[in-house]
Amino acid sequence: MTMLADANLYIDGVIRPSANGNTFDVINPWTAKPCGKAADATEADVEEAIAAARRAFDETDWSVNHDLRYELVTKFVDEMFARKDELTLIARVEAGSAIGAASRAQIDGALNGGRDLLECFKKVTWEEDRGRKNDMGIESDRIVIHQPLGVVGAITPWNVPLYVNVGKVVAALLAGCTVILKPAPDTPRMGSIMGEIADKVGLPKGVFNVITSADPAMAGEMLTKDKRVDVISFTGSTVVGKRIMANGAESLKRIFLELGGKSVNIILEDAPDFQICCMMGMAVFHAGQGCAMPTRMLVPRSRYDEAIEALKISYGSFSQKWGEFDNPEHIMGPVISQKQYERVLEYIEIGKKEGAEVIAGGGPAKEKGDGYFIQPTCFANVTNDMRIAREEIFGPVLVVIPFDDDEDAIRIANDNDYALGGAVMSADKERATKIARRINAGAVSVNGGMSITGDLPFGGFKGSGMGREWGVEGIEEFLDTKAIAFKAE
Numbered sequence: 217m218t219m220l221a222d223a224n225l226y227i228d229g230v231i232r233p234s235a236n237g238n239t240f241d242v243i244n245p246w247t248a249k250p251c252g253k254a255a256d257a258t259e260a261d262v263e264e265a266i267a268a269a270r271r272a273f274d275e276t277d278w279s280v281n282h283d284l285r286y287e288l289v290t291k292f293v294d295e296m297f298a299r300k301d302e303l304t305l306i307a308r309v310e311a312g313s314a315i316g317a318a319s320r321a322q323i324d325g326a327l328n329g330g331r332d333l334l335e336c337f338k339k340v341t342w343e344e345d346r347g348r349k350n351d352m353g354i355e356s357d358r359i360v361i362h363q364p365l366g367v368v369g370a371i372t373p374w375n376v377p378l379y380v381n382v383g384k385v386v387a388a389l390l391a392g393c394t395v396i397l398k399p400a401p402d403t404p405r406m407g408s409i410m411g412e413i414a415d416k417v418g419l420p421k422g423v424f425n426v427i428t429s430a431d432p433a434m435a436g437e438m439l440t441k442d443k444r445v446d447v448i449s450f451t452g453s454t455v456v457g458k459r460i461m462a463n464g465a466e467s468l469k470r471i472f473l474e475l476g477g478k479s480v481n482i483i484l485e486d487a488p489d490f491q492i493c494c495m496m497g498m499a500v501f502h503a504g505q506g507c508a509m510p511t512r513m514l515v516p517r518s519r520y521d522e523a524i525e526a527l528k529i530s531y532g533s534f535s536q537k538w539g540e541f542d543n544p545e546h547i548m549g550p551v552i553s554q555k556q557y558e559r560v561l562e563y564i565e566i567g568k569k570e571g572a573e574v575i576a577g578g579g580p581a582k583e584k585g586d587g588y589f590i591q592p593t594c595f596a597n598v599t600n601d602m603r604i605a606r607e608e609i610f611g612p613v614l615v616v617i618p619f620d621d622d623e624d625a626i627r628i629a630n631d632n633d634y635a636l637g638g639a640v641m642s643a644d645k646e647r648a649t650k651i652a653r654r655i656n657a658g659a660v661s662v663n664g665g666m667s668i669t670g671d672l673p674f675g676g677f678k679g680s681g682m683g684r685e686w687g688v689e690g691i692e693e694f695l696d697t698k699a700i701a702f703k704a705e
């Protein structure tokens with residue numbers, strides 16, 4: 217089985233092992249066996265990374281030299297494109313991505329998103345002339361400038377590691393911040409390769425640092441509590457997001473949170489090719505491990521049986537079309553880890569106990585191999601008060617809920633603690649748009665439109681977090697605003 221290169225730390229411009237030389241095994245989700253080693257950072261390593269990022273922000277011209285940043289970050293993104301095959305292999309081996317999913321969201325989305333951010337950089341308003349004003353007898357000429365916030369701690373998850381790393385790191389660097397990236401312990405290599413790329417393209421030392429660690433919390437807690445870190449940009453679970461807010465309160469840190477989701481796919485009764493719309497709505501891409509994936513399908517009560525029959529057919533034919541490491545057609549592999557495997561299976565059991573009907577899957581898929589394979593699973597007869605309808609499962613599990621009319625669909629859609637993504641399908645664009653406008657979510661697709669892409673803002677409302685990544689807004693997240701007034705001469 218494929219082994220990956222060692223994941224090293226990258227601190228103050230040096231690629232190196234941890235201070236005490238300790239490493240941890242990276243586990244391949246396809247086999248449940250080690251596929252590489254990663255440096256296990258010590259507290260001293262984290263301390264050094266924070267100090268290096270602080271120095272690079274305070275003592276170099278990184279924060280004010282727009283041309284240098286644009287030139288070097290362009291090289292950084294270009295070098296990622298040049299190493300696309302290697303990045304794809306890492307996504308497959310380390311994050312358990314099937315090839316069909318790796319080439320799309322995992323890698324192409326991340327790399328194209330990096331290019332989009334470079335274009336967005338040109339649209340950022342760095343300075344505005346606010347004109348002359350006489351206030352309290354003082355005549356002043358005023359400008360407003362937007363300047364980088366400082367040192368960013370970027371804490372990222374394992375599901376689409378390159379995509380999330382790029383969304384935070386490229387945007388923060390373009391804004392003029394310096395960055396410490398802390399990838400999830402499951403996907404350290406996707407972080408460490410970004411350190412190698414930074415080194416190759418000559419990012420000034422300390423501007424970008426990478427910390428890998430077996431302990432999921434140690435480095436993140438240090439970053440969150442340290443006064444020298446100005447911003448935490450976090451993607452992951454709601455429970456850790458809340459802890460980060462609490463830990464960051466002491467230093468009044470700027471906190472951006474991209475948390476979970478339980479997004480809806482509302483298929484109206486007039487949707488063209490109604491049955492195909494339903495069939496396309498299986499939650500199987502990357503084994504359902506996408507935060508904005510529509511895992512709650514809402515279908516009209518009048519066509520509910522038809523929807524369920526269509527889903528039985530699509531899940532039935534999909535059952536032989538997933539789970540092969542080398543098959544380019546496959547978009548679904550294992551879930552990431554033993555922990556996630558147990559968690560998803562537990563949710564499937566909860567759904568059964570709650571009285572929902574399993575119409576596809578419903579358990580482990582041992583026949584696919586020794587890795588963390590779970591059958592693509594679909595529940596019918598689900599009500600929106602069931603835990604499987606309310607909580608994020610983060611696995612290949614779809615729930616199908618009936619609604620009575622448009623108002624009922626909107627009510628059900630918004631009756632959830634999460635509010636990240638959503639989709640509406642209808643022959644009537646105006647009707648679908650009315651619904652899209654009222655769904656609580658940061659990104660909504662109408663009739664299959666692509667609402668998640670590198671030049672559009674992405675993020676959630678309510679329990680799905682705060683702040684926006686990607687797009688001009690994603691760079692502006694890392695800027696603060698200053699007014700300067702010149703006494704008129």
Ligand code: NAD
Nearest residue numbers: 372373399400432433436437452453456475476507608610
């Ligand atoms: P997590 O929230 O525990 O981990 C995400 C990141 O936070 C990792 O880098 C982790 O090391 C770090 N972290 C953990 N504890 C921390 C702390 N106390 N302080 C600072 N950083 C800390 O997520 P997980 O365990 O990998 O997955 C659990 C659930 O999170 C999933 O089942 C899923 O529901 C959700 N999730 C959501 C997304 C998303 O994109 N929204 C991504 C991954 C996971």
